[in-house]
Amino acid sequence: MGKQPIGVFDSGIGGTSILREIVKLLPSEDFIYLADSANAPYGQKSSETIIDLCKKNVEFLLEKDCKLIVVACNTATTNAISILRETYDVPFIGIEPAIKPAALQTQTKKVGVLATKGTLSSALFNSTSKLYASGIKVFEQEGTGLVKLIESGLAKSNEVRNLLEQFLRPMLKEGIDCLVLGCTHYPYLIPALKEILPNNVKIVDSGLAVAQQTKSVLKKNGLLNDDSTLAPKNIFYSNTNLAVLKELVNNSGVEVSYLDF
């Protein structure tokens, strides 16, 4: 059982930022990563469409015999994870904007959240915010356009920088001291964000928490692969232009395949 791979999916390449954290914590595991880049961004789609796309992704990963599935996408998690858990008999780990850690860290009691429209409008995000951010002022900003640019390999472009400046200006004026990255594509913007944000503003994301949760759920279910005699295998699939994904995961021994999907 423990030797089966862990499945990880995202609307595109963003979930690789989460996979990286999981691999650090679980170096003996095999992974299958699915980038549904042909359908990115999910953030502008209806909840029903997001659920259908997620089911297709999960069914692909289950056909590959995955023992656990990480939904490495805030938009997919906040719109679909409860239905996925009801529909499939495999443990799921999701990712949500890190409102709770930001609420615990803020001194100014003002926190910014940059996420997709689909995440910010979801019932799950709104109930989490209500639960953990009482007494905190949360400034929400849709990152419209960012995912598309990152998917095109333009995370370091002036276009991205201009959008970020425009998105962050109002919340910086209000005095936030924590910025929550509520989309798994956004860790790729950290170099640009560091140039824009004043030193007192902390960037908060959920990658490490997701990795820790993945390890703990595997352990609880007796699914950890503790056989480190075989070299771990990571396979990546994408259903559109592989170049950007290949560049992100570029290291020896990694398989990147095209998927007609």
Ligand code: DGL
């Ligand atoms: N990585 C996805 C997320 O975490 C991007 C969503 C999108 O495709 O719009 O929300």
